[in-house]
Amino acid sequence: MAVESRTDINQLLKTVPGVYIREEDGEGLRPNIGIRAAAGGRSSKITLLEDGVLIAPAPYSNPAAYYFPQVYQMHAVEVLKGAPLLRYGPQTIGGVVNLVTTPIPSETSGRIVTTMGENSEHNTHAWVGGREGGFGWLVDAVYRNSEGFKHIDRSNRDTGFDIQSYLVKFGWAGERQSLQFKAQYSEETSNETYAGLTDRDFERDANRRYGLSEIDQMDNDHQGFSLAWDFDLTSQIKLSALGYRNEFARDWFKTGIGAFVDAANAGDAEALAILHGEQDYSGLGYKHNNREYESYGLELGLDAIFGDHRLQLGVRDHSDRMDRYQPVEVYDQLDGSLVYRDTVAPTGSDNRLEGADALAFWALDQWQVTPDFRLDLALRYEDVETFRRQFATPERTDEPARRSNSTAEWLPGAAMTWDFHDRFQLLAGIHRGFAPLGGGATENDEPETSVNYELGLRHFRGDLFVELVGFLSDFENQAEVCSMASPCSNGATSGSFVTGEAVVRGIEFQFGHEWQAGKLTIPLSFNYTYSDAAISEDNPVTGVLDGDTLADIPENIFSLRLGIEHTGGWDNHFVAKYMDETCVQVGCNRNDDPFDRTESLFVLDWISRYAVTEDLTAFVRVDNLLDRQVIISRLPDGARPNKPRTGTVGLDYSF
Template structure:
């Protein structure tokens, strides 16, 4: 009998009498009045909790989210040590997030969750984050690294990001935040909710639109987007049990493209877009459902059950300009003329990136307190499906305009089904050995089956080619904290990292695995200081290939295994808050040093010992400070720096500049004024110094960060 089935049977029996405790695994979310609500699954808790955990972690709390009024998840996560961001559209619509040794391509190597539920379109077989929850509607964002992340998965190398939505208020109340700015941008977040007896509800919406900051050659079409997002919650709370239902729906239409610029054109105008990309557009729709039941049987043990389902449908209609841009960068005048629209060209292919995803599952978690031990035992049964049906439209460029020619029906890689079935089991033990020593032990098991069927006929009337993979991995880990005194704490940990290899894997393919270490020191006494060293040793480091993030060998599907690699570095952060007279001055600084290299020659792929890995910068930094006054006029500054990165592995052996991005330094300014106890007005200037650099060359050419952007807003609580 497989271990996961044994665990399922065991947990089902235990579930008759026990239930999940919120201690350790679930922290009670608190409203501003400190009334407890048992609603959301937190993986870290508060900022104070993050500073005591036996593993490195960070919390972007509601205060920071409110102050920065940020709609871009990339800019928020840049303030977290050990997190790497590769921007793409400058507006945070399709994030590329990496954590430590997990590179950032489409956020495929980190576990993304919303309210404790995996939120990637297909977390096991195709985790690329073409869908990402609206940061503007989040109440808190948690980042967990180190051995404790084994409680979650499937990605266990770099880290977990958990986004917590607006909690149901204890009393009938609501909030509206409206912001308007340059490029005809309009952002609204509004919610209203409350409780009556044992029942609670929340209605939450985000409405966003923008004309975009890029201008398309010879076109009246803007480069902006329209987003609608809705969230409903209903809860019932009994004497020792509770039930929470959550429904989410969103739509997005964005005139976004894979087309970047040549370096020469970027230097002249980074906000230009070629006319070839005029008709490029992403349209997507997401539905999310979850039902959470909690039953407290005793004061020391309880059970939580979560059933969830996510549906995501997208069609990114776009062209590839990479061959023209590469040729123009090499000095080809004909390719440059085609990009400029001054030369006619035939057989331009625009692909409908039409895909439908479903992911669903059931998770049970048992927590019980036994003397000095807090035990978590859990199982999850999860399924992924992906239907890819991508016809191609052919256009000609005539006198600078696009003229439709024909349609190519999808076959092969553009016409396929993928699926996955994953069973996970975990057990963790938080053992308070002494009053000063806390030891955390973790063991996770992943059993993943995946398949791909690829069709040669558009109507799928005949069976297609078939491949499959079955992976089983045990993932152990251990960590500890030791309090030297009331101010100083030592922490360290080791765990095994794992990354599923997706629906395109064959029987002989093996998943990416690694051994991950961290150790450090914390100081807390007014000042908070933390210094951590981390290291990840890969047995078989792999890149996930896609059109959005081609692998270093140029592949746009499957994986590219580069072999043995080491990613290591140092994370440092410090913070304090000073009070003087009527002023309060908060300040927080973090810095990450990373070294990411191939550690052994690989004759099969051609990589060499010492080759730099892609998407991991050597230096990142952020600094947040402010001046808060008793009058209610508060001003804040947020500075962020990210070093250059490799576009592909081994860029240090490439003498051309096209294998690197630029380093970038951005400063944001926020000024808030309290009109009354209910209303606040604010002014925000993103990229105050108007510094635009090549922050990405993927996909298809040089791409900028957002230029200086001014916006004003109103926040009203009722």
């Protein structure tokens, strides 16, 4: 991370095998991350953690990641796959992404990284901290702003963002125990939209935005608190407790123009004229997608070593809530301008409460059977109750329509590693995966479940590392999570679309090596993932057929990173990334409709760093060096591009 000074989590994770990314805004503000069999819509099928704490706005009832921590503020990003992820949850099918914030330093020190770039972009990350005796402290801040790389028809409003994020930590460590308190606050204003383009308009100017989206804007703020306690009962037994609370409020004021875009793509001249502002239109709805979330819980853990066994036991009591109150402002388009008409108070799906209460238990045994053979046994239990209350009156004085669901699942797993040679390791694993359906589930809905397998081989030799892993996920009940950002294959924008039985299989390959040539060090890493994701049995209820390709999982992805590092302090790195075209909805392989799939993308980035002094480094980064833009996403509401070629200069100072 230090080499690239990335602000976009998408670009970091594109270099990790088994991780799928569906870009949306080109800036990584609201990433769509998938891992193995967990598709990427709003990152709702993976478990998102920050310092081991659930960080999605409502991880059980509304896991869609409309909030995502600033990766620019992170010390490290961890990706976990396979049976060991049963330690975490609730989503245990694909994987875990854990964002690790700056640790409290062992002595007083700090760091400032600042960049300036095209589109008036500015990013600064600064932290300072230290320790005195048993006490430690850290203050960490990020400020980012940009005018954006798109332009809006008939408007001088920019398409950028303004983001601030602050974090403080206080720690104390005694002889046998320690405490750490963490508090975080962030806020964002971004002139971002759901409005994409027609394919013909995209071909002419990929960075255009229709005037209908001029007033679209996201405003949000997040605050989080956690307190962690660790106690060494003996040298072999450790107790822990973690309490946490997160609050997130957002209002994404935006219009939905997907129907106009679809009609224009089909040849409707009137719909195209409305998009272009050439024809008046009455009754455009701009919704305040206004929601407030809270998430809180308590974890207790035991970590004990008994001979060749390391036993981890834990329990988590968690609750989350979402309050949706979404009025709609009505505008008319007159002579290419938007004219306010009135406001419609929220009822029905725009006025509802959802929530979940969950009790989770886990037990893991890391058994070092022999010095060369380790067996990991895991068992997780999830007991989840969800609810929805939907109101027919804005004042919520009526008796609401109610939904509820209760689910209890046992999730066993096992994994092993065998060092059968001093340079070779065999790995294998099997576990049962689970993803809750969310607050919109009805009494008879079943959660998404699967049986997941992996088998692999690793080779180590000096600076050489090679890994080949095959994976397979056999879904008993595959489901899509529906939202406005990621409508399900049946067109639904809330709840779930259960497609039934499906199989996702694939291969992950990693190669890494480092060469020395005089004063040069040349590191090279290559990652490749092949995935085959399809329905495995006809479902007469939903209409999907055996062989229908699943959405959001590309067949081929790869990344290559090449470094040229000089002992004089001048380093250059090239990062190439490729992703295949991807189905927008299940079954796109059964037709030749280009609107049902994205386009493949190859991107090359260049990063050059020079050590001015021992403490100060200057760097230049050019993203998308070849300036290639394609339809990287069709969700939401039309064709959307990746970021064009963009240059950045920066300084990295440590003290």
